[in-house]
Amino acid sequence: MAYIWKIDEQIEAVDDSEGGLTCGVEIEFLVPSIPVTAEDPDPEIKNQHLHRSTSEDDEDISTEIRRQLLKTLQQLTDIPFRAMEEDDFHPPHDNVVIYDSWRLGQDMSLSSFQFADSPYHWTACELTSSVMDADDYAQQIQDVCRALKTTRIYFNRSTAVHVHVGRGNEPFSLNTVKKFATLYWLTEKAILKLHHPSRHNNEHCFRLNHFSALAAKSEGRATMADHVPVVPPSELRYNQLHRIWGCGSIEEVARLMEGAKRQEFGYDTTRGSVGFRRFLPAGKTGGNIQTFEWRQMSSSADAKYINQWIKACVAFTDFCRRSSPTTFIEVVGKVVRTGEDYSAIELLEELGIDTEIFKEMLQVWTQDPSLSEDYAGRRLLLAIDPEARVYTPTSA
Numbered sequence: 001m002a003y004i005w006k007i008d009e010q011i012e013a014v015d016d017s018e019g020g021l022t023c024g025v026e027i028e029f030l031v032p033s034i035p036v037t038a039e040d041p042d043p044e045i046k047n048q049h050l051h052r053s054t055s056e057d058d059e060d061i062s063t064e065i066r067r068q069l070l071k072t073l074q075q076l077t078d079i080p081f082r083a084m085e086e087d088d089f090h091p092p093h094d095n096v097v098i099y100d101s102w103r104l105g106q107d108m109s110l111s112s113f114q115f116a117d118s119p120y121h122w123t124a125c126e127l128t129s130s131v132m133d134a135d136d137y138a139q140q141i142q143d144v145c146r147a148l149k150t151t152r153i154y155f156n157r158s159t160a161v162h163v164h165v166g167r168g169n170e171p172f173s174l175n176t177v178k179k180f181a182t183l184y185w186l187t188e189k190a191i192l193k194l195h196h197p198s199r200h201n202n203e204h205c206f207r208l209n210h211f212s213a214l215a216a217k218s219e220g221r222a223t224m225a226d227h228v229p230v231v232p233p234s235e236l237r238y239n240q241l242h243r244i245w246g247c248g249s250i251e252e253v254a255r256l257m258e259g260a261k262r263q264e265f266g267y268d269t270t271r272g273s274v275g276f277r278r279f280l281p282a283g284k285t286g287g288n289i290q291t292f293e294w295r296q297m298s299s300s301a302d303a304k305y306i307n308q309w310i311k312a313c314v315a316f317t318d319f320c321r322r323s324s325p326t327t328f329i330e331v332v333g334k335v336v337r338t339g340e341d342y343s344a345i346e347l348l349e350e351l352g353i354d355t356e357i358f359k360e361m362l363q364v365w366t367q368d369p370s371l372s373e374d375y376a377g378r379r380l381l382l383a384i385d386p387e388a389r390v391y392t393p394t395s396a
Contacts, residue, residue, distance in 0.1 A: 012250050016173040017322050021134040021314055024099060024291070025141065025306065026162040027127045028107050028299050030154040032120035033065045041119040049151045053121070062106065062123040069125065070104050072151060076143050080130070096289065099131045102144065109204060110158045122154070131168065134314045138307045145303040157198035159299035160205065163310050164278070165317045166291035176321040177253050177279065179328060180292060181244045183320060184274055185209065186237075186335045187347055192273060194344035194358055196298035196365055199273075205295050208272045211259040214240055250290075254279035271295065292317055308357045315351040 033051040034041070040050055051068050053061045066083070073081045084105030090096040097103075107126035127148075132140060166172075184191070188209050192200050199205050209215055247253045254276040275293035294313045300306055323331070331350060335342050345355045 011171050013167075013171045013173040013176075016167060016170070016176055019167065019170065021318060022131050022166050022168045023134045023137055023310055023314055024131055024164040024166075025129045025137075025310065026160075026164075027144075027148075027301070027306075028110055028159040028161070029125055029127075029148070029301075030110060030156070030159065031065050031069060031123040031125055032118075032152050032154060033061065033123060034120060038119075045152065048149070051123075051151065058121070061121050065121075065123040066104055066106070066125060069151060073102070073104065073127075073144070073147055076147055079140055079143060084126075099128070101130050103128045110156075125153075131166075134165070134310075137310060138303075141307050141310070142303040145301045145306065148301045153301065155299040157202060157298075158204060160199070160295060161297040161299055161306055161309070162275075163294040163297070163313045164291040165294070165313050166278075166289065171290050172250065172321065174247075174250050174253070176317075177250050178244055178247065179320040179323070180317065181253055181257050181276075182241055183316070183328075183332060183335075185214070185240065185244070186332065187342070187344065188273060189340075190342055190344040190347065192296055194362070195296045196361075199296055199298050204271050205273050206259060206271060208257055208259070208274065212257050212272060213259065214243060214256045250279050251281065305357055305361060308354065312348050312351070312353050315348070315353050319351055 031051060033053050036052040036054050038052070042050075049072070051065045053064045055061045055064050070081060070083055073079075080101040082101050082103055084103045087103065088098045088100075090098060104125060104127050107124045110124035110126075127144070129137075129140065129144075185208065188207060192205075192207065201207075243256060244253060247256060257272070257274075257276040258280075259272050273294075273296050275295055278289050278291045278293060281288055292313075294309075297306075297309050319331075320328075334350075335347070338346075345358065348355050348358070
């Protein structure tokens with residue numbers, strides 16, 4: 001594996017406007033299983049495989065179930081899959097993963113505590129993609145989602161889809177990172193409203209506006225140079241934006257946008273709605289691979305929905321690296337002038353993104369915001385293939 005400078009050197013591109021972007025996705029979910037000799041608690045569900053285990057120990061059961069699921073995924077012969085235990089790393093590190101394959105592993109952040117009376121054992125899973133070309137990822141997502149929907153999987157408020165956007169082996173410029181932080185800081189609330197209600201105030205997706213280092217530091221001014229809007233925001237927000245533009249390095253911006261642990265909440269409040277952790281020096285943080293991690297989306301196996309959200313994340317990032325100062329000022333100024341009424345739909349349409357799927361999802365959640373959970377663990381994710389029969393599990 002060739003040495004990649006951006007991992008170990010806090011370097012910044014002078015001009016990052018050329019070349020394409022790359023993307024990656026993480027899909028989190030829970031897999032129900034039963035002992036090999038047990039009867040199916042929901043026999044009406046015939047179009048999705050129910051995993052069974054021969055083990056009795058919880059950890060052994062989860063290991064066995066993930067191995068079974070990995071074999072299912074590996075039937076997609078055009079897409080490489082491996083277990084996370086088989087990861088290779090960028091030398092000399094033992095934690096900076098080489099994302100050259102889809103990977104299935106355990107996710108310790110997922111919760112199944114509400115399933116105490118469930119007949120199922122629950123295995124927490126995280127499926128991460130390889131690094132994909134931002135212009136050529138849709139088919140892989142479709143194929144993977146199709147495979148996932150052949151088995152029973154389950155989503156709750158702890159599960160999410162994370163999207164990473166980067167430049168492959170190349171770094172971003174400091175200017176791009178500042179523009180990204182500025183535009184996201186002003187639109188975070190609107191973007192979170194685009195997603196499932198469970199993500200609006202979620203311990204796995206804290207608002208940077210509330211919990212980042214920047215939120216706690218509102219004094220001091222620097223120059224925003226050519227990127228200050230003609231109509232300034234409030235005094236507090238104005239000072240915050242100036243702190244972003246006063247940063248002298250990408251690492252400084254990342255530390256400002258990352259959260260600090262807030263013990264009074266009992267959660268790790270560094271897990272913001274967009275993660276800047278991958279812009280920090282290589283260490284036990286996962287390394288300086290320079291990707292923006294979008295953490296807002298609730299988990300899903302709907303390929304159309306995931307693909308369109310990836311497109312939105314890529315478009316937002318691309319706008320921040322390629323927009324001229326004049327264009328950037330126009331958009332930021334519009335956000336500021338519109339205030340609380342500015343919506344993520346409006347922003348995405350400004351970026352040229354088709355928003356129909358997002359409007360559809362918002363309408364669905366207005367009628368039923370329950371994801372696929374009913375706190376007894378019985379309402380499992382069902383295939384949404386229009387040609388597939390839809391089964392309704394028995395009530396708890």
